Amino acid sequence: MTDSTNFKKIWCMVKKIPSGRVSTYGEIARMSGLPRRARLVGTALRAAPAEFDLPWHRVINAQGKISFAIDSERFKQQKALLQEEGVVFRAGVIKLEDFAWKESCDELLWRV
DNA sequence: GCGCTGACCGCCA
DNA sequence: CTGGCGGCCAGCG
Numbered sequence: 861m862t863d864s865t866n867f868k869k870i871w872c873m874v875k876k877i878p879s880g881r882v883s884t885y886g887e888i889a890r891m892s893g894l895p896r897r898a899r900l901v902g903t904a905l906r907a908a909p910a911e912f913d914l915p916w917h918r919v920i921n922a923q924g925k926i927s928f929a930i931d932s933e934r935f936k937q938q939k940a941l942l943q944e945e946g947v948v949f950r951a952g953v954i955k956l957e958d959f960a961w962k963e964s965c966d967e968l969l970w971r972v
Numbered sequence: 973g974c975g976c977t978g979a980c981c982g983c984c985a
Numbered sequence: 986c987t988g989g990c991g992g993c994c995a996g997c998g
Contacts, residue, residue, distance in 0.1 A: 898979095903995055
């Protein structure tokens with residue numbers, strides 16, 4: 861359980877966030893069976909190879925804000941991607957709404 | 973092995 | 986609203 865299994869679970873959950881919606885680090889952690897490990901989600905996204913094409917931009921923090929410095933490239937990129945999907949910012953904040961994925965990560969998990 | 977650094981979070985002042 | 990604190994713990998010197 862110390863290998864990259866956790867990363868895979870996290871990547872799998874992130875991949876399921878629908879376009880135009882967002883989720884939080886903490887939420888992804890919980891849904892991946894890793895409660896209280898929001899930081900690990902950030903670590904996993906940072907380590908994720910670009911080829912995975914994960915919708916990493918759909919993951920924001922629990923305050924509805926992007927977790928990058930306001931003037932960083934990453935910040936601008938994430939904001940742009942979200943706006944392309946129709947995500948609305950009000951004073952730099954995204955309104956968090958509850959929603960649930962229907963799919964699980966079983967298919968990917970047995971591969972791990 | 974050890975200390976430091978986070979793409980975090982909830983709680984309280 | 987902002988700020989601090991403790992909890993969390995994998996990665997990287």
